Amino acid sequence: MTNKINDNPIANIIDIQTLQESVEVECKQASGRDGHGAVPNDMWETYSAFANTRGGLILLGIKEKKGTFTVEGITNPAPLIKNIWDTVNNPNKVSVNLLSESDVRIETLEGQSVIAITVPRAPRQSRPVFMNANPLNGTYQRRYEADQKCLPPAVNKMLAEQEEVRDNRILEHFTLDDIDPESLRIYRQMFIDAKPQHPFLELSDQEFLRSIRGWQKDRATGKAGLTLAGLVMFGKWDAIQDALPSFALDYQEKDDSTHRWIDRIYTDGSWSGNAFDFYRKVYRKLTVDLKVGFNLTDGGQRQDTTPAHEAIREALVNTLAHADFSTESNILIEKHPDFIGFRNAGLMRVPVHEAKAGGNSQCRNPAIHQMFLNIGLSEKAGSGIPKIYSNCKAQNWQPPHLYEKDELNQTLLELRMVNMVSPELHQRLIETYGEGYNKLSELKRTILMTAITESWFNHERICSLTSEHTREVTLALSQLVNAGYLESAGQHRGKIYHLKGIEVPTPDNEAGRNISFVLSPSQAALPLIGSKKINEVPDLTEPMPELNPPVPELVPELNPPVPEFDLSASNFWLELKEIASPIAQNSGRKQKPDVQKAIIDLCTKSAPNCLRLSDIAQLLNMNTDTLRKNYLREMVKEQVLFLAYPTIPNHPEQGYKLHKD
Template structure:
């Protein structure tokens, strides 16, 4: 395996990651048996980000205990027999080194390292049926895939998604002006001339793979790439009913957008025109230093290149057949790019570079033709390296498996201004200067974010989970960091930083949205005329006014006759928290206001939004506390 397990604390450390599962595996006779539900975990890890399974370790209420397995060799043979039985598991992803027997304190346990499967093997399923036996990992649980999720995994086995010929679509569905501008940019990018430029429009479209002829069937026509790049709005709507591009610019502390560009029929709506409109808006307020190259002023810097590549990546890697949409959000200090579809390679491999499996290679090549993209496999590393050159925080690239989206955030904040470095040197002296890069990053995060989790550091660095775990453990051992809480609720902070808990003074000073009385919880707002004696009329009136505002904000979701979209619910949650103005809201408040079950609110919305740094917890070290509250991340 990739790590040395010599004591229970090694497994305990790894439990900070979501990709670890411990199972007792004692069997009915106590001699040991492979648990049936282990194969669900195998499928879930394989279809998500990979993970590690430990057999012979009991987990109860977050606590681990070492039980051991009396006959581990028998279980290992059973594991290999099942892996090579297509009626049990659809595919064996493991090498011999991925399954090992380890001895800890005289107890033998089995360690299984499950890698992330390639898209050609996905979905990995059990019991012979992909529709009923496919799972994904969501936080700490194995979740059965829906039929739609399985179909999308099967579709992802196709190498190119954008070379499909669209029946009934032709050159009349191409916007003339979009194509004219693209041809001019192609010419500008090829100062020595190019054979493609000598062709008519149809020949040019064919040469750049916007038009294709199937040699086997003789069918020819506009490709999906051609329509997306140059299509008219009417044609795009007809071919792709769920297609939508959205750009929103938001000011400091603003929940609503202050500038927006979206597919409203007033322009073509194709991705080439979207790029040209949005790139200018994303870079309009970037400060340029005066530089010369070959005697000419250069009006581009690493920041421009990072933003350009991020926008092109979003457009070239999106799953346009999904029911989700592309969204680009610009904030004062960061830009978020969101596209439907998961990464085709693991995030860490994309960051390392060299391997690229583009979902829409023809679209990517079209941008490359006019100098707006890097060659395959170097785009994401270019984004990271240019952010380093700008001294920005590392980009945040991650996947949302619950809604199958990829998100890239560019944090346009100077990571290590002089005052932060000076403070760290004053706290730790030469010890700080001798730290490696990941440990310095952790301490810089501690200065800028007050407290953070293991997962947060994983999002800020290309290091794997174990490297992060060891770095955190070392900093705690050396007294440079303090860890509070346990496992998934564990947070890290500097020694002089107090993390709120329900028991300490900092936690008791947290201000919650005051719980309305029973009459107020009725959304008709027929307030009881008598006020509880221990509440003054002024306080009651303040509660009533705030509650009325929250009721009004949530009304479109609550009274939606159909099923509101996740995006609308998430935005409403943000709006409610903004209206609460720094006060924390509880799950039952959201449930009552939105008319959504508490468990659904917590699992599908609040927990993911905390992980995405949109919301913050009142009590980060007690995530399941009954009085937990949520507010906008500061």
């Protein structure tokens, strides 16, 4: 399938400033030593990074300085074009050529010639894409707007993903005794219910497993036994642990007011621990609260499922069928009052936008997927993700959020159980935008729905809610602003969008000055400037100020008042330090999930007030740059946290909170 980034030439994008909202764009001046133009060496790092991540656009002839982009142009682009083709076709320099003729072109911006290079995401069989014939030292991935060298474990994961099928592997020394008989019995009964005339029903257990690819014989070697799929789906817990020591399945129902689980199912040895039983237990938990109206099928039978049931069922099956069971990351299903989250180890084998469009299935565990399909619990290959999206739409829910965590090698899907087109919301949309709203494209209507339901949002937020490519989103946002539907604030990757009349907080406006921050003891001693300050606490380790200091000359107030200190606020800071202490006192390597949980706990305790970056760093005993780049930026991207000043992401006094106001 052609990458959609090819569909819109760069000239159709409003301007280069708008284009910079996407992290999938990299600009390089490429002026060369003589100023006439040269392909920069680090361009190939970006080529590798885009190819190994989500693809992107490289622009040569554009200068970037402190977030400002200016078109410098390339005086004579022809030699650079030749150099690009010579290099990309040289296997000693670049491992694979992913470019077609239309991917490298000369465009005109602001009267200057620039070179635009569209880098598609490499197919799974070609990853890793690396430089200088050295995959372990020449492989890069895109991390936000930066190219980052991959460590050997990440490279090895890409190499392992080149394998076509993961769950057909025969497990030596595993027999039918390792199958949980009750799990297999229930599955066979469900098979009867789904296909009462099927010839498989007459087979013995071993032959039945062979027919559904749970048992296999290698004709070349004569080796026979349970497959990985058979053991994962129907195995006993001790046998699964023997084959897959890191295997873990976890379901948690959480009360968002406390962020603690109130119900849990996990592989603790008290039940079979296999994927089939996990599905049965968890599906009931996920759907118990769904209301079912009285509807009849064409045959006159009561229909006891809804689009919501089908979306949840497909999401759960998809999580199990696409998981990489060889990693240490577990499958996690979280149920919250307003959304359900599904997480599996392993990145998607096709780009997210292709998965949303459907038709191109590269399932990591096709035998497991087929086992669910046999009993009517899944859609045919390539249609599962589109079915989830269409059913959420039919249920009038907010579009799902499907995304990857590259650095953690995880895929996540969130079903947002928020009614997006209730009669009240529809009426508000018409009142806000007029009857012309109904004539807009589905993408633009989705954007305006988001504007109504969220106080502000950015380019990346819309990309997560739609199957359209980043460039279609860029164009739609620009058109909605130009047409007066929306207003924008900020620049480049700090640009956000909102309805007219909404004041987005900045350090210099009234909305920003009304933000409340939790203050550390040292900050509490500062004068009250700018934002309203709460929890003003002195640094109790410092000497108290003199009650009658020497009076300086030319100061009319001879006896300034002694500040009053709120000792209860000091206790509050000590409570924050107690929350952070497990991380702060850990002198070894800090585990990322533990740090993230500590940040959430600190922000939960501080709500509704914001915590500054410097305070979080002080509490956790961590470097501010490490905290921002490796933790906070990602949590903001995933809307786990929100910025106090959303238009200025790198503001030195930036604050973080759990909820968008």
